[in-house]
Amino acid sequence: MCLLTPSDLHRIFEKLDVNNDGLVCLEELNRLLQMTGNSCHYSLEELESLVEKKSLGFSEFLFFYNSISEQKNGESRGGEDTEELESDLVKTFKVFDLDGDGFITSQELECVLKRLGLWDGKDCRTMIRFYDTNLDGRLDFQEFKTMMLLTKA
Structure with missing residues (x-):
């Protein structure tokens, strides 16, 4: 990450x-x-x-x-295996999926970023829209995974 x-x-x-x-x-x-x-x-x-x-x-x-x-x-x-990466992504997804419905909304994203002190005041809907490939206004796990892997340092 x-x-x-x-x-x-x-x-x-x-x-x-x-x-x-x-x-x-x-x-x-x-x-x-x-x-x-x-x-x-x-x-x-x-x-x-x-x-x-x-x-x-x-x-x-x-x-x-x-x-x-x-x-x-x-x-x-040393070769982080795919299962460990997937497990870490699932855990991270659950941190952001506050209501446990399997999706991350812009409100949930903003809430967690605020809690961590990382929210910069920008509208989280823009980030969600950028990775929301099925255009339902929220991120499912696959969309979240894509976002995390594309923004990996």
Whole structure:
């Protein structure tokens, strides 16, 4: 999948830092990993052992993200198989398909992007229309898969 920019990560960090203390606790970090369908699954104890802290500042958050990204990229370069890619895409699709009806609407896309701090204020209908090959105003899994594979970094 596409790697996030430092600006994207900063917005996500700010959303996670609900008490504005400049720190993100491991529970919030773990929730983010699960919510985004990240295939790296850690218990809170494993996360604490990995980062050796109970909370992360922004620079530590960036380092953690980069470490996981490098790990995933290394796996991909080693020959990520089609089944794993498909599984990751299904998990990601489910993150955006908020009502579980098998389609992603522009409202769902906007809602998830806002939740992640990635919405730039643009109309999500344009993105949906661009990849909506059957012109029903929403993305099914195949259309979503095409979008993700065409925008892969």
